[in-house]
Amino acid sequence: MKWLALFLFSAVAVVQSSQRIPKNWPTPVYDISDDNLKVEKIHLGRLLFYDPILSRDGTISCSSCHSLYNAFAHTDHALSHGIDDRIGRRNAPALMNLAWMSSFMWDGAINHLDMQALAPITHVDEMGSSLPDLIDKLRGRGFYRKKFFEAFGDSTITGQHLLIAIAQFSSTLISADSKYDKVMQGSDAFSDAEERGFALFSRLCADCHIPPLFTSNDFASNGIPIDSSLMDMGKMEVTTNPADSLLFKIPTLRNVEFTYPYMHDGRFKSLYDVLDHYNDLKKPKDKRLEKIQLAENERVELVAFMLTLTDREFLFNQKFAFPKELLQPRE
Ligand code: HEC
Ligand code: HEC
Structure with a gap:
């Protein structure tokens, strides 16, 4: 038993996200070390991921198209459905091990995880909002002022902090235990x-x-x-x-x-x-x-x-x- 425990301990590395990453995996592109990831930032990112407040009319969240039980893909439709029942041009991809990716979207339109969330928030067929409008809405909420303060030590909500929080949550979606x-x-x-x-x-x-x-x-x-x-x-x-x-x-x-x-x-x-x-x-x-x-x-x-x-x-x-x-x- 002792030998087995030692073996398991050496075969995986532990990170802040409390995910076990097998040793033979390459080094991630996105920094998922304890120095960068913070529990409060990850939690804020998770709240934002599931909150339809991110869309113009409060109907669509990231999870409307990315469902956990489908590894964050979407199985009902071939092409994604967004705000005002608008149909997108592409199938929502599964989201996992994003910290190892250097380009995002089917065509590589985005090249950094920190910038990724901006695309669906502002896309007319997805959430149809804008970053300034969304920041205004969040600033009006005591709940989010508190959460941003816990995460960043600053209750002034900014677009940069919002994107970082979502990226931190996204980077913890690690699948390595099949x-x-x-x-x-x-x-x-x-x-x-x-x-x-x-x-x-x-x-x-x-x-x-x-x-x-x-x-x-x-x-x-x-x-x-x-x-x-x-x-x-x-x-x-x-x-x-x-x-x-x-x-x-x-x-x-x-x-x-x-x-x-x-x-x-x-x-x-x-x-x-x-x-x-x-x-x-x-x-x-x-x-x-x-x-x-x-x-x-x-x-x-x-x-x-x-x-x-x-x-x-x-x-x-x-x-x-x-x-x-x-x-x-x-x-
Ligand atoms: C030349 C590179 C290449 C090879 C070889 C290849 N694939 Fe793919 N595979 C792709 C690309 C690119 C896509 C996405 C294409 C698209 O969506 O237009 C894809 C998509 C897929 C998908 C769909 C995944 C999803 O989430 O939509 C499956 C399943 C798959 N491949 C399985 C296989 C299997 C099994 C083999 C071997 C028999 C294989 N592929 C060989 C490049 C390859
Ligand atoms: C209306 C449906 C919809 C909503 C809402 C949505 N997405 Fe997506 N997501 C997609 C589609 C479709 C793509 C592929 C887009 C492309 O290739 O142009 C995508 C791509 C992605 C990718 C890139 C994955 C990869 O492997 O390249 C990430 C990450 C992602 N979405 C995260 C999010 C986050 C975070 C939110 C919320 C801020 C969100 N999505 C909201 C449909 C959606």
Whole structure:
């Protein structure tokens, strides 16, 4: 027992967010050390994440489109639904391990976590507000003046502090406790089908969905054709470089069991639909896709492996859930 405890202790590092991060993970891009993260800032970020006060008419919160039980993706619609029932152009991605990401959005439009929340707050199809309007509203609330003071030692609410608080909460959404992680740490074992699926995955998929984060944080075309009603050009919309046409951010596959529908426009409903797509590709632009050929039993094994990326500790983590404080009467 003593040996096991020692092993577990050395296999994971503990951070302020009280998340356990396996030792073999790369260094995060965003500072999640005790020096930077503060419990009160994280808590304020969580309140803001769940509070519809962030939208112009008080109807939409971040969690309207990013639901904990779907690893913060949204499963009801392919394209996100925002204020005034406006339909966006893209599928809300799952949110996890954001501290390891250097670019955000399907096209990489945002390159720092601290700036990310500004996009949905101000987007006409999402929350339809503006930072000055929102700051005015928050300044009128004694509840938030107190919370900002606890977090930043200053009761003057600023846009910068608001964005930092949301980024700190977002950076604590760490998923590192799936069956896959346990197998890698030697405390669990794959079934035969999962083991074969892992071998297939390592050979066919891991060039882009690189473990342990299951993304390279890069952009690629996985061969899906453009949807002519959306005309989404992906990364080229940001860089205007034709070489970036139809390149999209490679999504993580952690918790992929619960993050359907899939792809930037939510076109596929199931993992089998995704595998059919990869299997049926003819002459893909990206050479890394050429080798994908799956027999019927291999499809089943690959899905069995992907299901080992489900992390129930994450999906049911009450630290990430709706804060009951928001239901209490407050000024
Ligand atoms: C109306 C639905 C909607 C709301 C509300 C919303 N989001 Fe999103 N979110 C999306 C969509 C859609 C994308 C992808 C946008 C794109 O690629 O252009 C996204 C992308 C993101 C990303 C980037 C993830 C990645 O891997 O690149 C983060 C982080 C995020 N949202 C956090 C938030 C936060 C924090 C809030 C609240 C301030 C919020 N979202 C509100 C729909 C929404
Ligand atoms: C060339 C790089 C590349 C390879 C190889 C690759 N993918 Fe992908 N994958 C992507 C990109 C890029 C997307 C997002 C595309 C989009 O939304 O337009 C994606 C999306 C996905 C999604 C949807 C995830 C979500 O949250 O929407 C799944 C599931 C997936 N890939 C599984 C696999 C599997 C399984 C393999 C191997 C059989 C594989 N991929 C091989 C680049 C790749």
